[in-house]
Every structure is written in structure tokens, then in C-alpha cells.
Amino acid sequence: MRFENPDLLQLLLILLFQAVLLWMYWRWRTRTLRRLGSPALEQRLLMGFSAPRFWIKNSLFACSLALLVMALANPQKAVEVAPPERASSDILLALDISNSMLAADVQGSRLKQSKEFTTNLIKALDGERMGLLFFAGAAFPQTPMSSNYESMLMFVQTAQPNFITDQGTDIKSALELGSRMFTKTDGGGHAMILISDGENHEAAAMEAAAQAAADGMKLFTVQVGTPSGATIPAETGGFRKDYTGQLIRTASNEPFLQSLAKAGGGKSFRLSDGASAIRGIQAEIAQLAKTVVKEKTRTIYVSYYQWLLLPILLLLMGEQLLWWRKKV
Numbered sequence: 396m397r398f399e400n401p402d403l404l405q406l407l408l409i410l411l412f413q414a415v416l417l418w419m420y421w422r423w424r425t426r427t428l429r430r431l432g433s434p435a436l437e438q439r440l441l442m443g444f445s446a447p448r449f450w451i452k453n454s455l456f457a458c459s460l461a462l463l464v465m466a467l468a469n470p471q472k473a474v475e476v477a478p479p480e481r482a483s484s485d486i487l488l489a490l491d492i493s494n495s496m497l498a499a500d501v502q503g504s505r506l507k508q509s510k511e512f513t514t515n516l517i518k519a520l521d522g523e524r525m526g527l528l529f530f531a532g533a534a535f536p537q538t539p540m541s542s543n544y545e546s547m548l549m550f551v552q553t554a555q556p557n558f559i560t561d562q563g564t565d566i567k568s569a570l571e572l573g574s575r576m577f578t579k580t581d582g583g584g585h586a587m588i589l590i591s592d593g594e595n596h597e598a599a600a601m602e603a604a605a606q607a608a609a610d611g612m613k614l615f616t617v618q619v620g621t622p623s624g625a626t627i628p629a630e631t632g633g634f635r636k637d638y639t640g641q642l643i644r645t646a647s648n649e650p651f652l653q654s655l656a657k658a659g660g661g662k663s664f665r666l667s668d669g670a671s672a673i674r675g676i677q678a679e680i681a682q683l684a685k686t687v688v689k690e691k692t693r694t695i696y697v698s699y700y701q702w703l704l705l706p707i708l709l710l711l712m713g714e715q716l717l718w719w720r721k722k723v
Contacts, residue, residue: 397484399469399698410457417453427488437560440706460709466703471696482685483523484584485540486707487573488513488547491591493531494556494635495645498592501626501667505647507627509590509619512666512673513551517544517590519673520680524583526576529554532563534572564594574610585684586613587659588676590666592620593648604659613683614659615676619666620647 398404490513496506517525527537529546535558537550556562566589573587587607593616604614626634635643638659649665656663662679664672 397471397473399497399696401468403464403468406467407461409464410461413457413460413689416622434456434663444471447505448717452717453716455717458527459707462703462707462710465699466707469700470703471698473694474654474697475692476591476695477692479643480685480687483542484680484683484685485526485577485588486520486523486578487499487526487528487540487585487587488516488531488564488567489528489534489569489573489587489591491531491553491589492529492554492556492558493565493594494562495564495594495629496590496619497556498620498625498645499628499629500623500647501619504628505592506556506621508666509617510551510554512617512669514548515670516673516676517547517551519677521637523680527551528576529558529570530565530567530569530572531556531559532561532565533559534565534569535559536572536576540576540578550704556597561655562611564591564597566600567603569661570600570614574612577612581654584613584680584684585611586661586680586683587616588615588617588618589652589655592645593618593655594645595648595651600655602656604655608658608660612659613661613679615661616652616656616659616663616680617666617672617676618647618649618663620650622646622649664680676707 490509492506496509497504498504501508510719521544524540524549525538525544526540527550528534529537529550538547569589570587577585603659607614624644626642626644629635637643649663653663662675664675668675
């Protein structure tokens with residue numbers, strides 16, 4: 396057992412304060428009655444007073460207060476939970492976070508729309524084991540293959556080009572890293588979904604896609620941006636320029652992404668198709684080989700504060716219904 400908010404248990408010091416006040420009151424009462432000097436007068440003034448009832452009422456209130464503090468601290472019990480076995484494929488999401496993804500030739504920016512699309516795609520592929528990597532001039536893994544979608548969504552929502560200092564767009568490095576992130580011995584289907592504007596600044600991407608397909612990984616591409624392109628916003632304001640002072644203009648390269656997906660044994664989709672593209676990807680993923688995945692047991696904490704609420708209510712009702720005077 397543990398308490399979710401153990402610091403709140405310090406409120407139990409209120410009970411000590413209550414005890415001190417009651418002791419001071421009882422001492423003052425005793426001294427005052429002794430000053431009367433007449434037992435008959437004392438009996439007459441205290442007609443009907445019941446000392447046991449007085450202490451019982453205060454004890455009931457103290458108990459209810461103690462239980463209330465414990466309820467606020469929320470007692471919890473650790474429970475081991477084994478997730479059910481399920482058949483799934485391994486899906487790796489590769490998100491382009493190069494500077495060209497900041498271009499606003501689509502609403503918001505290419506990166507903003509890619510993040511929204513990736514978020515919806517993760518939710519649509521619920522049940523599959525998924526991993527995440529970011530790439531620009533280099534590729535870096537963000538989450539390993541797992542069913543922990545919460546951390547993936549967090550990384551996607553916070554993705555920015557400054558996550559990677561080596562800028563550019565090296566799709567080859569993303570494909571090579573993706574191949575290494577898969578477990579080759581599980582027997583399940585492997586697929587990478589690459590979301591990019593298709594501006595590839597490095598050679599040999601086609602060869603890397605073909606090699607990945609030969610190793611058992613299917614490649615699906617999602618194109619974002621427009622062929623007409625747009626300038627790239629600069630962090631300091633204005634737009635990015637090349638070394639000659641000319642504005643840098645970036646355009647989406649859909650034919651390259653289509654050829655890349657074909658070399659990787661998969662298909663190409665347009666991010667602008669939205670829900671239709673997601674359904675198409677779902678249909679392709681559903682055809683991959685599945686393997687039974689046993690997730691590790693995890694510990695969850697079950698709260699028991701609600702079990703204290705009824706005793707608190709009963710104690711308070713008893714304290715209110717019990718009058719400190721007895722019938723005379």
C-alpha cells in the first residue's frame with residue numbers, strides 16, 4: 396500500500412491541535428467549577444450535562460477528520476496487470492523535421508499538418524507495435540517498438556527542426572536506421588511509413604529502399620506540401636536565404652516519393668487526402684503478417700479513497716445526532 400499524496404498526511408497534525416484545545420477547555424472548565432464552592436450549585440448549572448457524551452462526540456469528529464485526511468491522501472494498492480496477448484505487425488513512423496517542413500505552402504505549415512496526420516495515424520493503427528524516428532540531415536530514434544502510444548504522441552506533438560542540428564533531408568539514413576530498429580526474428584510483418592516533402596539531399600535513397608525491402612521491410616511514403624512550393628521561415632524573422640542572399644524556395648517532390656515507395660515494395664499516399672490516406676494505410680498494414688506479442692506486465696495503483704467516504708459520513712452523522720446533554 397502507498398498514499399498517492401503522502402504530503403497531505405501532515406494535516407493529521409490538526410488532530411493534535413484539537414486534542415490540545417480540548418485539554419485546555421476541560422482544564423479551564425474544571426477550575427471554574429471549583430471556584431463556585433457549592434456542589435449543589437454546580438449540579439444545578441450542569442443539569443443534564445454528560446461528560447461521556449461530550450468526549451464521544453469529539454472522538455467521533457476526530458475519527459472522521461482523520462479518515463478525511465487519509466481519503467485526501469488517497470491510499471493505493473499496487474496491482475500487477477498482464478496485458479492480453481494480441482497479434483500485430485511492427486510499424487515504424489519516420490517523420491521529416493527538416494527546415495523545409497516549416498514551409499507554409501499548406502495551411503499552418505508542412506510540419507504542423509504532418510504532426511496532425513501522424514497523431515491521427517497512430518490512433519488509427521491502435522493494436523500494432525509502433526516505433527518513431529525523426530530525420531533531417533541525420534536520423535535519430537525517438538521511441539522503440541512498443542504499444543506505448545502516449546510517449547509517441549508526446550514526441551510527435553513537440554517535434555521541431557531544432558531537435559536535429561544536422562539539417563538537410565537524408566532519407567537514406569532514415570531507411571537504414573529503420574531497418575536496424577526492427578526485430579528480425581519475430582516472424583511478423585515490418586513496415587515503415589515515411590512522412591516527408593520528398594526533398595532528398597543525399598544520394599542512394601532508392602538503393603536503401605530496395606535493400607530494406609529485401610530485408611523484409613515494406614516502405615510506404617506520405618507526401619506533404621505542394622509542387623509550387625514556398626519560402627522557408629527563419630527563426631529570427633523573415634525567410635531563409637542561401638549564401639548568395641537569395642530566398643530559399645522549397646517544393647514537394649511527389650514523383651520521388653512515389654518511386655521510393657515502389658522501390659521499397661509499398662505504396663505512396665498524399666497527406667492532403669487526410670482520412671482517405673489513413674484508411675489506405677490501414678488496409679495495407681492489415682495485409683502484413685502478424686505475430687503474437689506478449690507485453691510485459693505493468694504495475695498500476697488502484698485507489699481506495701472511496702471506501703473511506705461512507706465511514707466518514709456515518710461518523711459525522713453520529714456526531715451530529717448525539718447530543719451532549721442527557722435527558723433529566
